[in-house]
Every structure is written in structure tokens, then in C-alpha cells.
Amino acid sequence: MTLLQVDAIHSYYGKSHILQGVSLSVPQGSVVTLLGRNGAGKSTTLKTIAGVIAPRQGAVRYGGRDIAGLPAHKVAGLGVCLVPEHRGIFKLLTVEENLRLGMRRDSPWQLDDIYRIFPRLKERRRNGGGQLSGGEQQMLAIGRALMNHPRVLMLDEPVEGLAPVIVEEIVAQIRLIKQAGVSILLVEQNLEVCTQLADRHFIIEQGVIVYEGGNEAFLADENVKDRYLGVGV
């Protein structure tokens, strides 16, 4: 069953026409990636789904309803949550205060659950958000999104710039979040991470989806990586 269906959206920054009819779907319980070169429109797609920017045309169907153009807090309230590229951590609030901002009583993930998943956050719970390492900030951003009871979790480059051991830790947690039934839309440049986690991949180029395929077909197709991602293996 399709949980989230993006249907021919067009998004702009001022006069710049960035997304030119992007369509993609996220089946219930799956991990789907959105891949593409720098500037292709990946973050803009996630921001449009999350309600950070409103599309001028097209629909974002979620649970039988068109949520395109709803403000971001309403979209998040419906369970479609974005962990943005630069993580959106409040530097002057403590770790625990940042987490409490996402808190919802109906979420299966409460404060103690987040501390169990990411023990480092518990150790650092009185530290300011601005004092965290990059990996800890990413854990905090994911933890806060989980407390908001996501049905669809969108992650924008969650392991960018992190040390391999932290990447492994975060990948393991993303897998567990999927197993808990959350559907995930992942933007990530690290192809190994993408192919370890995903069921399906979409590639965007200059605001248009140019490829869609299952993980096995994608792995077997060297051409596609070379052509669209410039990472001939």
C-alpha cells in the first residue's frame, strides 16, 4: 500500500522553477531513497513534502488526503516528519529541551526510549545543542523526530560528514526504525548506506525524476550510477 504519493509537484524559489513535475511514492513500511547530484532538487522535494515550501502545482497525497500547501507544523502533526540537512538543533537549548520539543504522548518513543536508542544523548542531556559533535546532533535530530510519532520519516543526508563508526550506529538505528513500521524517505550521497537500507530508489536530475527502480535492479545496473550520479564503480 502506498502511504505517501507525490504527484507531479512544481516548486519554486522566487522565479526559479526548481521542481518540474516530481512524482514519487513511498509504500507503507519501506525505505525509499531520493538520489541525485548536488543541486538536483532533493532537499527541495523533502521541504515541499514537509510543508516548508508550498508547491505551485501538484499534489502530496498522504493517507488519502492532499496535504500539499499545509503549513509545516500541520504536516508534522499528521506524522510526516523531516530531519533537515542541517538538523535544526536549537543550540542554546539543552539536549533534553530539544527532545521535549518533539514530545507527543501518543508516540511509541518517549524520552527514555530515545536515551536507550542513543545512550550518548543521555550522557549529554544537560549539554547545549551547540556543544554536540556532528554525530550527536544527528542522533538528537532523529530522536526528536521519533518523539513526534512519525509515520513517514524524511532524512536529509543523515550521515554526511560523520565518522564511519557513527555512520554504522545511525544506519543500525534507521533499520530498527523501519522495523518498528515507520516508512522512510532518505536523501543520502553515501550509496553504500542507501543500498544497505533501501527497498527502492528514485533519481532526480534538474528537478525531474529520471529513474525509478528496486534495490536489486539498481545494484545490478552500473550504467545508471555512472550516468546519473557520476560514481562509476
Ligand SMILES: Nc1ncnc2c1ncn2[C@@H]1O[C@H](COP(=O)(O)OP(=O)(O)OP(=O)(O)O)[C@@H](O)[C@H]1O
Ligand atoms: N533557498 C533557496 N533560494 C533559492 N534557490 C535555492 C534555495 N535553496 C536551493 N536553491 C536552489 O535550488 C536548486 C535545488 O536545490 P536543493 O537544495 O534542492 O538541491 P539538493 O539536490 O538537495 O543538493 P545538495 O546535494 O547539494 O544538497 C539548486 O539549484 C539550489 O541552488
Ligand SMILES: [Mg+2]
Ligand atoms: Mg540537499
